Amino acid sequence: MTTPADKSAEKALKKYRRLGGEDLVAQLRALGYDAVYVPTREKALEEILARVPAGAKVGAGGSLTLGQIGALEALRERGHEVLSPLGADPSSEEKTAMRRRALTADVFLTGVNAVTADGEIVNLDGTGNRVAATCFGPGRVIYVLGINKLTGDLEEALSRVRNFAAPANAMRLGLDTPCADTGFCHDCDSEGRICNRLVIHLRAGRGEHSVIVVGEELGL
Structure with a gap:
């Protein structure tokens, strides 16, 4: 039951x-990004679709946020070739080939691990x-972020x-890492480690860079 206190909150x-x-x-925007705020994931999907030209080849990284929005499914339904390793055998040549092809896509979609109030975008892979x-x-x-x-x-x-x-993603993926057991980083050397490459974007680079900020909690 929704209470008046729930509605107020x-x-x-x-x-x-x-x-x-x-x-x-x-x-x-001051850092050169095409940025927009939307209140819901439905509006976020509209903004994504508006930024992908007809016939564009679309690449995507692994992203829970994109899955929650339904972005890749919507793009496939619209006739786009979507290059995403999701669903493929992790050790397969197919997955590696898909990742490489995505690097030359017309448009690349990704979630974000964190962003600062100053606009620094942080992703760890x-x-x-x-x-x-x-x-x-x-x-x-x-970039799409909750x-x-x-x-x-x-x-x-x-x-x-x-x-x-x-740690939360390691738990979600069922990985055998110390952080999946304890909930915090051990800077481990385990085979399943998922934090090997850190990138901090200080401002928009060359090309077109868009950021869609969604007023919901999305992803991890």
């Missing part, structure tokens, strides 16, 4: 998220295909990535 949260999201968007594509290759990169990824500064962002996002 939700109303306040919506405003709080919107204000934080709009401030972040303003900062991102195991294989590195996702962060590589955001640095060079695709003509357009679209408001839960917003942090105060870079120190907080790095702590979030190492001590929440990485």
Whole structure:
């Protein structure tokens, strides 16, 4: 049962998220990004589709956020070739080939592990295909993030990535890593380690870089 207190809290949260999201968007625009704030995942999908030209080949990194939004399915339904390793055998040549092809896609979609209030985008990868594509290759990169990824500064962002996002994803993927057992980073040397390559984007690079900030909690 939804109580008056629940409704009051939700109303306040919506405003709080919107204000934080709009401030972040303003900062991102100052750094050269095409940035927009939307309140819901449905609106986020509309913004994604609006930024992918007809006939474009689309690459994507592993992203729970994109899955929650239904972005890849919607693009396939619209007739786009979507290059994503999700669902393939992790050790297969097919998966490796897909990752390589995604580096030359027309558009690359990715989630975000953390973003600072100053607009620094932080992503940590195991294989590195996702962060590589955001640095060079695709003509357009679209970052999609829930408001839960917003942090105060870079120190907080790095702590979030190492001590929440990485352990939570290791748990989700059923990996045999120390962080999956304890919930925090051990800077381990285990075979299943998923935090090998760290990229911090200080501002938009060459090409078109878009950021869609969603006023919902999405991803990990």
